Amino acid sequence: MTDDGASYYDTSAGRSLARTFEMHAYDLRAYLKKFEEETGEEAITDGFGVLTESAEVTNAYIAYSVDVASAMKVVHEHLDRIADALRKVNQNSETTDEELAVLFGKSTGGEQ
Numbered sequence: 001m002t003d004d005g006a007s008y009y010d011t012s013a014g015r016s017l018a019r020t021f022e023m024h025a026y027d028l029r030a031y032l033k034k035f036e037e038e039t040g041e042e043a044i045t046d047g048f049g050v051l052t053e054s055a056e057v058t059n060a061y062i063a064y065s066v067d068v069a070s071a072m073k074v075v076h077e078h079l080d081r082i083a084d085a086l087r088k089v090n091q092n093s094e095t096t097d098e099e100l101a102v103l104f105g106k107s108t109g110g111e112q
Contacts (some may be wrong), residue, residue: 009093018086025079032072039065 044061
C-alpha cells in the first residue's frame, strides 16, 4: 500500500516471491527424500537391529520417522500450494493490468 492508501501490486516482486516458495518446496522435497532413505524402516532396522534386541525401541524409531516424514510432506505440499497461488495472483494481476490499459487506449501490443 502506498502512503495515500492506494493498493499496488508489484508483479515482479510477486513472481520472485512465488519462485522463492517454489524453491523452498523443491529443497524440502529433496531433503524429505534423503531423510526417508536414511531413516526408513529398512535403515532403522539395519542400524538398530544389532544394537538392540528390543522390537519396541526399533518400532518407536520407525513410527517417529514416519511421523516426521509425513509432517515434512505436509509442509512441502503447503509451500507448493502457496507458490501456485502466488503464480495465479500474478497472472490475474497481469491480465487485469493489460485489460485496464486497453480500456484507457493502449492497444494489446502496448502502443496507443
